[in-house]
Amino acid sequence: MSFTHLNQNGEANMVDVSEKSTTTRIARAEAYIEMQPQTLQLILDGKHHKGDVFSVARIAGIQAAKQTSQLIPLCHPLMLSKVQVDFEVQADNNRVRIESLCKLAGQTGVEMEALTAASVAALTLFDMCKAVDKAMTISGVRVLEKHGGKSGHYQASENS
Structure with a gap:
């Protein structure tokens, strides 16, 4: 097995996907943000001074998925047909579990977009709550599942 983003000289290289078949590709990812019980209750009661933090984090995750190729140097810009972020x-x-789903009909997968959506949603929750809880932690960022493409279906195990 070899890394696809390295050429024969070991240099960074954007993968040429022009010969790949266009298929429906779907990826799901997750992340967790742990916080003090009082912080979580503040969010749930809708009493956070910054407003509805889940709505803002959802929009941030969606925007981030659409900008993945601007953030990750060798990612292809993709025409996403669906981005969903749930809490x-x-x-x-x-804690709050964040799950993202990204979908398109294209020549390359959407795992990076799903990971970016979940990560940025978690980062946004952190940003909006850091004034009341500086000890929050973000963890467990991973791909849960992917469909489509040559490599087929992947699903993470419960314990991975």
């Missing part, structure tokens, strides 16, 4: 409050663990 699951896990009060027992004082």
